[in-house]
Every structure is written in C-alpha cells, then in structure tokens.
Amino acid sequence: MKAEEFADSPTGILIPIQGTHPRFGPWEHVAFVPSPLPLETPTLSATTFNAVARARAALASLDSSARQLPHPGLLRRPTLRREA
Incomplete structure (x- = not known):
C-alpha cells in the first residue's frame, strides 16, 4: 500500500x-x-438499478450451479487465490 x-x-x-x-x-x-457507510440507501438510476439486478441474478445462478458440484472448493480456492 x-x-x-x-x-x-x-x-x-x-x-x-x-x-x-x-x-x-x-x-x-x-x-x-x-469512514462508516451512511445509514440511508443511495438513490440509484434505473440503469444502475437494472445492472445491480442483473449482477445479483447472475450470482444467484452461479451459486445454484456451484451447489450441484461434488467438490465446489476445487473451483473456489484457485479463484480466491487469484483474487488475493
């Protein structure tokens, strides 16, 4: 840093x-x-709100698929290492 x-x-x-x-x-x-985050929810434009909704749906789909894997850690661990 x-x-x-x-x-x-x-x-x-x-x-x-x-x-x-x-x-x-x-x-x-x-x-x-x-600094602490504000308590009130920010006002989002329709475009931003839709982008957040699509991202949330994609993450839910990924989560659903990952739960069907016999060993989800095989995919999760390399991804977490790469992110770090």
Whole structure:
C-alpha cells in the first residue's frame, strides 16, 4: 500500500500500526480505516438499478450451479487465490 495515495482521502483515515514479526523483528506501518457507510440507501438510476439486478441474478445462478458440484472448493480456492 502506498500511504501517500490515502493521506488526504475523503473516505477514511490512516492510523499508525506496529507489531513484531517472529523472524524479522519489530515493524511499523499505517492502516487505512474507512469512514462508516451512511445509514440511508443511495438513490440509484434505473440503469444502475437494472445492472445491480442483473449482477445479483447472475450470482444467484452461479451459486445454484456451484451447489450441484461434488467438490465446489476445487473451483473456489484457485479463484480466491487469484483474487488475493
């Protein structure tokens, strides 16, 4: 993480953190703490609402298909590793 990219963020703050690595010793860094989300639901345009609805339907379809696999972890684990 490049701390300077988050220094003046309107969406959160940086806080100092520190710890000790068992092999490399003490370390210091900063962590980004996001601001709380608003309680009210944002107003979406019809186009955005439809896109969200289509994405939700696609995820539901994928979930339904994955539940039929004998070992869904075979597909899930590589995808999670790649995302990380």
